[in-house]
Amino acid sequence: MSWSSPGGPGRLAGDGAVVARAPAKVNVHLAVGPLRADGFHELRTVYLAVSLFDTVTVRPGDGLALTLTGEGAAGAGADAVPTDRRNLVWRAAELLAERAGVPADATIAVDKSIPAAAGLAGGSADAAAALVALDALWGTHATRGELAALAAQLGSDVPFSLQGGVALGSGRGEQLSPVLARRRWDWVLGIAGEGLSTPAVYAELDRLRAAGRLPDGSDLDSPEPVIAALRSGPVPALAAALANDLQAPAVSLRPALRRALRAATDAGAQASLVSGSGPTVAALAEDEEDAVRLAAVLAGEGVYRTVRAVYGPVPGARLVG
Ligand code: C5P
Numbered sequence: 001m002s003w004s005s006p007g008g009p010g011r012l013a014g015d016g017a018v019v020a021r022a023p024a025k026v027n028v029h030l031a032v033g034p035l036r037a038d039g040f041h042e043l044r045t046v047y048l049a050v051s052l053f054d055t056v057t058v059r060p061g062d063g064l065a066l067t068l069t070g071e072g073a074a075g076a077g078a079d080a081v082p083t084d085r086r087n088l089v090w091r092a093a094e095l096l097a098e099r100a101g102v103p104a105d106a107t108i109a110v111d112k113s114i115p116a117a118a119g120l121a122g123g124s125a126d127a128a129a130a131l132v133a134l135d136a137l138w139g140t141h142a143t144r145g146e147l148a149a150l151a152a153q154l155g156s157d158v159p160f161s162l163q164g165g166v167a168l169g170s171g172r173g174e175q176l177s178p179v180l181a182r183r184r185w186d187w188v189l190g191i192a193g194e195g196l197s198t199p200a201v202y203a204e205l206d207r208l209r210a211a212g213r214l215p216d217g218s219d220l221d222s223p224e225p226v227i228a229a230l231r232s233g234p235v236p237a238l239a240a241a242l243a244n245d246l247q248a249p250a251v252s253l254r255p256a257l258r259r260a261l262r263a264a265t266d267a268g269a270q271a272s273l274v275s276g277s278g279p280t281v282a283a284l285a286e287d288e289e290d291a292v293r294l295a296a297v298l299a300g301e302g303v304y305r306t307v308r309a310v311y312g313p314v315p316g317a318r319l320v321g
Contacts, residue, residue, distance in 0.1 A: 017059050020133035022125035022161050022317035024052040024114045024310070026187065026275045026282045028238070029226040032245040034217045035206055040156065040172040044220045046179060046227060047157075049164040050187060050312035054112050054122060055320070056089065056129035058137045061107035064093055069109070072116035081116045081123070088127040088154055093134055095150050100140035108134075117195025119250075119276030121157040128161035128317035136319055157276075164316025166230060168223055181230045184311045185238065186291035188269065190260055190281035190304035196250060201277035204249035214248055221245075239271035239284050250278035257281070260303050267297040285309075 025047045033042030054070075066089060072081040081087060085094075089108055097104035108130060114122035128151060135142050142150075144162075151158035156173035166179040208214045225241040233241075251257045257279055264272035264283035268290075275282040281304070285291035291309040298307045 015059065017057050018133045018137045018319065019055060019057045019321045020129040020136075020317055020319050021053040021055045022129035022132075023049040023164055023312075023314050024120040024122060024125060024189075025049050025157065025160060026120070026189075026312070027244060028230070028242055029221075029223045030244040030246055030276065031221040031223065032202075032205060032217055033220050034209075035202075036172075041202060041205075041217075042220070043156075043169060043171070043173045044223050045169040045173055046223050046230070047160045047167050047169055047176075048181075048185065048230075048312040049160070049166070049314045049316060050189075050310040051314050052114050052120070052189065052308055052310050054110060054114050054125045054129060056126060056133050057109045057111070058130070058133040059107045060137070061105050064090060064104050065107045066090055067109050068112060070112035071114060072112050072122070081112070088123045088158070089130045092127040092130040092150070092154055095153060096131055096134050096140065096142070097138070099146075099150060100138065100142065102138050102140060106134055106137060115191050115195070115280070117197060118191060118280045119196070119198075119246075119274065119278045120189070120280055121161055121276065124155050124157035124161040125317070127151070127154050127158050131162065132317045132319060160316070162317045165313045168227065179227050179230060181313050182232060184313070185230075185235075186285040186288050186309070186311045188264070188283040188285060188291050188295045188298060189275070189308045189310055190264060190283060190298055191306045191308065192254075192257075192260070192279040193305040194279070196254060196277060196279045198277040201246050201249050201253065204253050205246060208249055208252060217245070235270050235284065235286055242271050242273045242284065244273050244276075246277050247274040250274045254279050263298065263301055263303045264294070267294055267301070269294055
């Protein structure tokens with residue numbers, strides 16, 4: 001890795017703050033292979049970055065300090081996000097500092113719109129935004145490739161949160177290749193009151209497979225139909241191609257998801273699927289106007305804690321301001 005010597009801060013606001021934001025994601029295709037020896041599953045997934053963003057503000061500090069506002073902040077119950085070393089942002093800061101050979105000194109404020117434990121890669125978005133913001137604050141001048149390598153060490157979805165757009169993910173999800181999307185896709189996210197643990201959903205998939213209740217995953221479904229639909233498709237083509245192997249185990253752990261998925265299609269969504277490991281429901285709309293209508297209908301039904309109309313693709317982690 002070729003780190004330039006710290007050359008002073010990147011982009012600073014008046015009080016020395018650097019601000020970055022990163023998007024949530026929906027997996028429009030998620031095929032899960034068998035459990036690997038390293039505890040991860042081999043994936044073929046198509047990620048789509050959507051317009052729900054967390055914002056990370058970093059300032060000069062003495063040691064690391066982390067605060068959190070918005071979704072998942074203290075008081076939000078079981079899904080409350082830790083603000084110590086267990087938080088991926090903290091680990092991102094330590095990793096960047098260590099690799100760049102600078103002291104890990106920063107005061108970090110995360111303002112969350114992406115709910116935690118929702119299948120939307122909220123923690124990964126925070127880590128990706130933190131890498132970008134701290135790289136500017138510390139003047140470490142990492143290349144995108146160097147940041148991507150750090151991102152892959154932090155979590156399977158962090159490289160995508162950094163890159164954004166649309167991408168095919170393989171390996172455990174961290175190996176990315178770009179996918180072309182010619183248009184914007186509008187969605188409504190139905191967000192549940194209580195999160196689901198990603199490892200628990202993967203473990204439930206393994207359990208259902210071992211019991212013979214699901215195919216064993218040795219044949220990974222091809223992402224090609226989804227990729228073709230994203231490239232050139234009318235909305236019904238993408239609707240027909242959406243697939244997620246984690247949906248069955250998420251529904252098994254959270255039977256209310258069945259009703260949440262049906263509520264979206266009953267309200268006129270083109271299709272609905274569980275986002276990642278859930279429990280967020282991603283409902284595909286015809287266009288922006290349809291998404292606004294759908295969001296209003298679904299907000300009135302009381303099936304979800306909250307609903308958000310979003311679109312994708314959007315860029316990955318970026319400095320703002
Ligand atoms: O990479 P990340 O820390 O986000 O993964 C969280 C957990 O999700 C892992 O510890 C593992 O249990 C599960 N996982 C998996 N296969 C993947 C990605 C995640 O089993 N490809």
